[in-house]
Amino acid sequence: MKVRQISIFLENRSGRLAGVLSEVAKAGVNIRALSLADTSDFGILRLIVDDVDACVKALKDGGHTVSLTEVLAVEVPDRPGGLAGILDALSKADLNVEYMYAFVCRATEKAVVVFRFEDANAAIAALKDAGISILPAETVYAL
């Protein structure tokens, strides 16, 4: 259920992102989804990839600061209010979203939203109660 996401510390300087991504490429790792959080000084690159372990190893060998975070991927119904409904369910369960980002799944052409919660287990329960399906991790890595 929980998807392993790789987070990488980046300085806010030109060429830093390109450097990291070329190391990922060299390791033969394919990126499924990506988001970049940035401030004026630094940024955090978040990646979901097909081969998590190979990617982490390549980045660590390259001297980067890397951490693994558990996130949840949810398929969003392709209609107005689709995402709002999900957030509504979370809000009712009093669950705070640390951050989220979206991408489109090639196979189904459906939107997938990645959520980071402080308490992933509580979020899983709340989403299930609301009848919202969470994508299995293997599905996300293979998207």
Place this chain on the structure above:
Amino acid sequence: MFNPQAEAMPVGELRKLQGRRLRALAERAYDRVPFYRAKMDAQGVKPEDIRGIEDIVKLPFTVKAEFREQYPFGMFAAPMSEIVRIHASSGTTGKPTVVGYTRADIDNWAECAARSLGCGGATAEDTVQVAYGYGLFTGGLGMHYGAEKLGAAALPMSAGNTEKQIMLMKDFGVTVLCCTPSYALQIAEVAAAMGEDLMKLPLKSGHFGAEPWTEAMRRRIEEVLPLKALDIYGLSEVAGPGVANECLEQHGLHVFEDHFYPEIIDPATGDPLPDGQKGELVFTCLTKEGVPLIRYRTRDITMILDEGPCPCGRTGRKIARLMGRTDDMLIIRGVNVFPSQVEDVLVRIEGVHPQYLIIVDRQGNLDTMEIQVEVTENLFSDEVKKLEALRDKIHHQIKTMLNVSAKITLVEPKTIERTLGKAKRVQDRRNLI
């Protein structure tokens, strides 16, 4: 206490002894070393002007550059027939400073090194592992002779070959360890990798010095080694290790004042400072024959502790843990800042030794300080707000501890330049001349 008569000598008696010894020292230096005679003549002071220890302020200072100019034997006050050993500083910044010891000098130094070991409770029953380097550097031989003087068993390991150090430490039941504080941690790390539990060993005290360290490092050492970690001070120009050592109170280093007389001065003006105020540490070697040393400016920053008698009974005044070097001292907006203070703050925050770089610059008429800190895995968080909170916490602690505001920049690992494995700590971009 190794020598209670000397170490717990009533203060009045001690001052009288110091006065007599200072007079003899001034005579010896004036008569035998042209360098000192010229300096004392220039200052208009004669040996007979020294009537008590308080007259020490009449004597001129000696600085390292002068010492170096006398290379190799210009400072010697004894003929080579009386010199039994020669040590020299590493000389990384030019010619080394050369110190010759007479037999009495070696004996006095061993005495003080033995007192240092005694400060940690060591006796003739102990086995002392000396993991300071043996050679021109005074660390190894200094502690070695001290251990023998004490009657303990000296184990002359020198530095390096860590796995063997650990094996013998365990098999020989070593009780006292002498090395640099960073090497003590290295020993613990290697032992952990070997699967050895050092906490089960009979170690009781460690005498760590020859490099700056912090209270945070002391706590870490005491977590991984079952011993009291004590600070030892010495420098080759004065003698070597054993000039001062912490007692088991772990609060300041007792100076063995019957041999080494300490003063604290303002590094800018040379004026003596009262106890409790930090400044440059100055030593006079009251009993040295080979190379008499008068008011030698060590460039180490510390203070003489302004407190009542120490519960341990020693009457030698205590100096605080070294706070930096006059060479490293940065003056930022009029505030004295030492890289070691920044390091201490960082260690306190995360309990690790992060790589950092202090960049000092001037914008308009205002000094600016930036501290770059490498984000390692234990500092890293996947959330922006947590990283920002870390940055703000460092900023706040620096401001509280140093009284200077610094811009904190989190940088990627390995971005701070390292030379020979040691990171450069300061970049001063101010062009003040």
